[in-house]
Amino acid sequence: MIEVNGIRKRYGDFVAVDDVSFSAGAGEVIGFLGPNGAGKTTTMRILTGFLPATDGTASIAGHDIHKAPLEARRATGYLPESPPVYPEMEVRSYLTYVSKLKDVPRAKRREAVDRALERCGLTDVDRRPIGQLSKGYRQRVGIAQAIVHEPQVLILDEPTVGLDPNQILEIRELLASLAASKDGETGHTIVLSTHILAEVEALCRRVILIRQGKKVLDQPLDEITRDGGSLEAVFARLTLRGDVGDEVASGSDAETGAEG
Ligand SMILES: Nc1ncnc2c1ncn2[C@@H]1O[C@H](COP(=O)(O)OP(=O)(O)O)[C@@H](O)[C@H]1O
Ligand SMILES: [Mg+2]
The missing domain is CATH 3.40.50.300 (P-loop containing nucleotide triphosphate hydrolases)
Structure with a gap:
């Protein structure tokens, strides 16, 4: 791979x-x-x-x-050392924007964003501006943008x-779930x-x-x-x-x- x-x-x-x-x-x-x-x-x-x-x-x-x-x-999905910050942007809008940049077809964007939100435990904060989130949640947003286009x-x-x-433990659990095989x-x-x-x-x-x-x-x-x-x-x-x-x-x- x-x-x-x-x-x-x-x-x-x-x-x-x-x-x-x-x-x-x-x-x-x-x-x-x-x-x-x-x-x-x-x-x-x-x-x-x-x-x-x-x-x-x-x-x-x-x-x-x-x-x-x-x-x-x-x-490839990439979480950089210093992720770009868009503090005013809502989590969902940001992920939708990233999905566009990553060439997710328009008709599939909503589903892709919903899936990334769900996998990263962000569904409940999807309308919150990124700048208002705790650092742990901002890091989840960083991981969500890395997986939104379903890279291998x-x-x-x-x-x-x-x-x-x-x-740290929460992110560790999230990474474990991304590493685990799912639905075969x-x-x-x-x-x-x-x-x-x-x-x-x-x-x-x-x-x-x-x-x-x-x-x-x-x-x-x-x-x-x-x-x-x-x-x-x-x-x-x-x-x-x-x-x-x-x-x-x-x-x-x-x-x-x-x-x-
Ligand atoms: N743009 C750059 N110009 C010159 N040296 C750099 C540049 N970027 C990184 N380095 C140097 O390259 C080395 C490796 O850096 P880096 O890859 O950031 O290490 P790590 O992520 O393992 O801490 C360091 O000595 C760093 O100072
Ligand atoms: Mg480094």
């Missing part, structure tokens, strides 16, 4: 994403982890067509992101950042970035860890946690400065610590 081959992104001399490859099967939920500044958002922006890669290729649902960008984007793939960039513990159909294929490792343990079957733009781990979660291992320990071991030796990119501290 997702194939990523040797994606690289340079900003001048700085390599933000360095030869990252991975794949995800239909219905697979992948935890995309790494310290701040590792290159997660950059990778996600490339996969969703918002940023050109310097090198490498990728395909979403069989559509090459460079050769068939429209088809690839149609197959969801790319979610830190969907629970800034939420309180109850809101495979659930969404999801790439999820987060710093909440419990979220990964609850939702993801596989973990990809990047550090300084390079992939340093790609492993099923059950292998990681077998024999009492913890994701926390693996994260610390692979990302604390100086521990992976040759795998570390050669950027200076000044460059690589920019956002850290």
Whole structure:
């Protein structure tokens, strides 16, 4: 469903994403982890067509992101790190607007919006201006806009950042329902970035860890946690400065610590 081959992104001399490859099967939920500044958002922006890669290729649902960008984007729902804000807009109007942008045929828009509202628990607030909602509900709106055109793939960039513990659990349940197969159909294929490792343990079957733009781990979660291992320990071991030796990119501290 997702194939990523040797994606690289340079900003001048700085390599933000360095030869990252991975794949995800239909219905697979992948935890995309790494310290701040590792290159997660950059990778996600490339996969969703918002940023050109310097090198490498990728395909979403069989559509090459460079050769068939429209088809690839149609197959993808994206919750960006900082979603665009339309505080005055009512939830329903906003989702209808997004469904137009995503080429949902006019005759199907209402049904598509109703379905997204329902799946995200927004039906009761559909006429409320987005700016009046709590942050947890605004994040649900962000997820609703990602699923409104029924994409097979969801790319979610830190969907629970800034939420309180109850809101985090609610979003986690929502993501679990999107991942689950329903009416005999495979659930969404999801790439999820987060710093909440419990979220990964609850939702993801596989973990990809990047550090300084390079992939340093790609492993099923059950292998990681077998024999009492913890994701926390693996994260610390692979990302604390100086521990992976040759795998570390050669950027200076000044460059690589920019956002850290
Ligand atoms: N437009 C840009 N120009 C230069 N450097 C950038 C730009 N965008 C991101 N970076 C750098 O690329 C690295 C990866 O950033 P990002 O993908 O946002 O990491 P993450 O999402 O893992 O925190 C960081 O060091 C960041 O400062
Ligand atoms: Mg980021």
